[in-house]
Amino acid sequence: MVIAPDGLNIRQVPDPNGEKLGTLRPGSLIDEEGNRQTDGEGNQWVKMTGFNEEGTLRTGWVLADQVALHPSGDQNNQGRFNPELDNQGYTAIVVDTGDNIVVIAKTNNRDVAETVALNLGHITDPSLIFKGDRVYLPTQAVS
Structure with missing residues (x-):
């Protein structure tokens, strides 16, 4: 689940300068797709699938510290x-x-x-x- 208060950008690669694929709304539910990766600056990224603000299903990378486990839904x-x-x-x-x-x-x-x-x-x-x-x-x- 996205905990970033202003939403969260989905990136093509685990890098803050990677191509932006869309934005997730605060509270959006996501599915983690595998192992996490750490970039050169020490940021941890998680590969995920989720629906962006336009309702399109996207798979990409988001900052791991901006998501949390969600009990159900x-x-x-x-x-x-x-x-x-x-x-x-x-x-x-x-x-x-x-x-x-x-x-x-x-x-x-x-x-x-x-x-x-x-x-x-x-x-x-x-x-x-x-x-x-x-x-x-x-x-x-x-x-």
Whole structure:
């Protein structure tokens, strides 16, 4: 998962001057593709596959200190989702431009804290949701 607050550039080679293949959004989920490499300046790089800001699947190199292990969830060309919650039958709202998790919860008569907690498996920072992400709703509505 990308932890860089401003996003993370994908490079063709493990070098800060390598050709830029795209940018990953903060919170994007990635798959590591093999061993890490260290460049001449001591920076550690990881080869990965992930969806860039345009929703295109890219394979390339990113700085290893800007990614972290993520407990669960997945991502496709539309956005982030949680297959486990899909399998359990939770209702998912697909995020549109300008949406936020608080408004989604309130619009659907759900508790905001419960909605945030339910989605922490694939959305670790509730203030960073993007068009195409899925926000799952708790089963219990509030009145």
